[in-house]
Amino acid sequence: MNRIVNDSPLAVTPLHDWHLEAGARMAPFAGFSMPIQYQGIVAEHRVCRSSAALFDVSHMGRLRFDGDGSEAFLDQLLTRRVTDLPIGGVRYSMICNEAGGVLDDVLVSHLQTPSGSRYHLLVVNASNRDKIVRWLTPQLADFPSVTMTDRTELTAMIAIQGPQAIEVTARLFRARVDGLKRYKAVITDQFQKPVIVSRTGYTGEDGFELIVRAEEARRVWENLLLAGKSQGFAAAGLGARDSLRLEAAMPLYGHELSEQIDPLTAGLGFACNLDGRRFIGSDALRAIAERGPAKTRVGLLPAGKRPVREGAAVVDGDGRTVGVVTSGGPSPTLGRPIAMALVDAVAVDADGGLRIDNRGNQQPAELTPLPFYRPA
Amino acid sequence: MSRDPAKLIYAKSHEWADVVQDGNDQFATVGISAFAIEQLTDLVYMDLPKVGQQVTAGEEFGEVESVKAVSPLYSPVDGEVVEVHDELPDRLDDLKTDPYDFGWIIKIKLSAAPPADLLDFPSYQQQCAEAG
Numbered sequence: 268m269n270r271i272v273n274d275s276p277l278a279v280t281p282l283h284d285w286h287l288e289a290g291a292r293m294a295p296f297a298g299f300s301m302p303i304q305y306q307g308i309v310a311e312h313r314v315c316r317s318s319a320a321l322f323d324v325s326h327m328g329r330l331r332f333d334g335d336g337s338e339a340f341l342d343q344l345l346t347r348r349v350t351d352l353p354i355g356g357v358r359y360s361m362i363c364n365e366a367g368g369v370l371d372d373v374l375v376s377h378l379q380t381p382s383g384s385r386y387h388l389l390v391v392n393a394s395n396r397d398k399i400v401r402w403l404t405p406q407l408a409d410f411p412s413v414t415m416t417d418r419t420e421l422t423a424m425i426a427i428q429g430p431q432a433i434e435v436t437a438r439l440f441r442a443r444v445d446g447l448k449r450y451k452a453v454i455t456d457q458f459q460k461p462v463i464v465s466r467t468g469y470t471g472e473d474g475f476e477l478i479v480r481a482e483e484a485r486r487v488w489e490n491l492l493l494a495g496k497s498q499g500f501a502a503a504g505l506g507a508r509d510s511l512r513l514e515a516a517m518p519l520y521g522h523e524l525s526e527q528i529d530p531l532t533a534g535l536g537f538a539c540n541l542d543g544r545r546f547i548g549s550d551a552l553r554a555i556a557e558r559g560p561a562k563t564r565v566g567l568l569p570a571g572k573r574p575v576r577e578g579a580a581v582v583d584g585d586g587r588t589v590g591v592v593t594s595g596g597p598s599p600t601l602g603r604p605i606a607m608a609l610v611d612a613v614a615v616d617a618d619g620g621l622r623i624d625n626r627g628n629q630q631p632a633e634l635t636p637l638p639f640y641r642p643a
Numbered sequence: 644m645s646r647d648p649a650k651l652i653y654a655k656s657h658e659w660a661d662v663v664q665d666g667n668d669q670f671a672t673v674g675i676s677a678f679a680i681e682q683l684t685d686l687v688y689m690d691l692p693k694v695g696q697q698v699t700a701g702e703e704f705g706e707v708e709s710v711k712a713v714s715p716l717y718s719p720v721d722g723e724v725v726e727v728h729d730e731l732p733d734r735l736d737d738l739k740t741d742p743y744d745f746g747w748i749i750k751i752k753l754s755a756a757p758p759a760d761l762l763d764f765p766s767y768q769q770q771c772a773e774a775g
Contacts, residue, residue: 572688
């Protein structure tokens with residue numbers, strides 16, 4: 268049997284040296300050496316909820332589409348309509364296979380440069396970037412006027428997230444970005460250098476996601492930290508990013524989403540426009556919508572203090588396995604364990620006292636509406 | 644009382660043991676090192692054994708969980724658990740600041756001499772330096 272061994276060295280982001288100088292604990296993630304934590308996951312989590320935290324998310328894939336027909340090309344691949352996306356609009360969407368399984372969850376933006384040229388930008392998961400490029404490339408053959416450019420290595424991506432993020436950092440940009448609405452983006456500049464500012468994020472907090480040229484990354488990062496110095500802005504690693512997105516009940520690919528899970532099962536029907544559209548997977552999704560998904564994503568509050576982890580079985584009152592925990596851990600904000608799980612829809616409706624098999628211990632778990640946390 | 648980390652013996656898996664002779668019996672107080680706590684960070688849960696439980700050197704007697712991971716606690720010695728620090732799981736922040744005194748986890752009545760592969764403080768420090 269042939270085995271594929273990935274022995275290529277880890278990629279680094281343009282902020283790698285800064286992370287090392289800050290004493291970050293680094294670990295491999297999706298082929299990149301990434302900061303997991305600096306001062307500690309819980310402390311970084313709390314900075315984001317109370318002030319604002321900076322995240323290096325340069326590992327995320329950034330694919331740019333230029334040329335007439337870009338929107339038509341993307342429209343037949345994405346679960347969300349792209350053809351009517353206005354300039355400055357951002358949409359959360361899925362890319363599905365024919366069976367409706369999720370290949371990736373993405374953000375698509377429609378942007379205009381200061382010189383007036385328009386393009387679409389797709390931000391994809393780091394772990395899925397190669398797969399998505401391979402999925403899109405042959406389909407480009409039908410759209411000769413469209414060019415796809417992988418901008419990941421030429422750029423850096425920085426998220427600034429938290430209740431004070433907008434107020435403190437907006438003045439650093441030439442455009443009035445504090446007036447930017449949620450899921451809107453604009454190309455502007457910071458100290459005469461171009462930057463894409465998008466009012467989006469993955470923490471449950473308000474904030475921006477910025478894309479800058481790789482060589483500008485460190486300057487922008489340090490400017491943001493300096494701007495929020497008296498507010499206690501701090502860098503946060505992937506550890507806090509995960510606990511924050513779990514509290515906000517945002518799905519993580521490979522956990523709540525996979526090629527075996529469709530968006531309707533994952534509770535992401537809002538990100539699927541099925542009316543009068545055809546896209547890859549639309550027929551399968553229509554069929555699933557008609558009969559109702561067999562499983563559903565739920566929030567669980569495990570009793571007691573012991574965290575439950577991904578992979579733990581969810582069992583019903585009769586001891587039958589009815590689901591599996593997709594993400595779980597302690598919630599720093601709630602001070603208790605929380606979990607998301609994919610559970611048989613009938614077991615959710617019956618709610619006959621669910622339990623989680625926490626490595627042999629049967630831990631009672633209460634169903635709870637998602638998200639676990641909403642900003643005040 | 645203040646326990647001196649330099650006078651303790653250590654398992655490679657980062658548990659410390661303070662072994663004392665009492666008449667014909669040997670007792671070990673067991674905890675986890677400051678280095679291990681620093682590596683784990685953000686402790687959120689601890690699962691402890693019950694008094695009377697038999698433990699074996701190198702085998703799991705409990706668990707400590709941080710935000711991201713579950714880490715087994717390994718007994719440095721053979722014997723029987725004679726005392727458990729029941730208060731500890733509710734005071735994990737104090738374990739972090741005081742791992743050698745307040746942070747004791749269990750006391751074990753030894754059924755055999757401590758294994759020869761336990762490390763003295765300088766050797767343990769060297770292991771931590773190489774790992775860190």
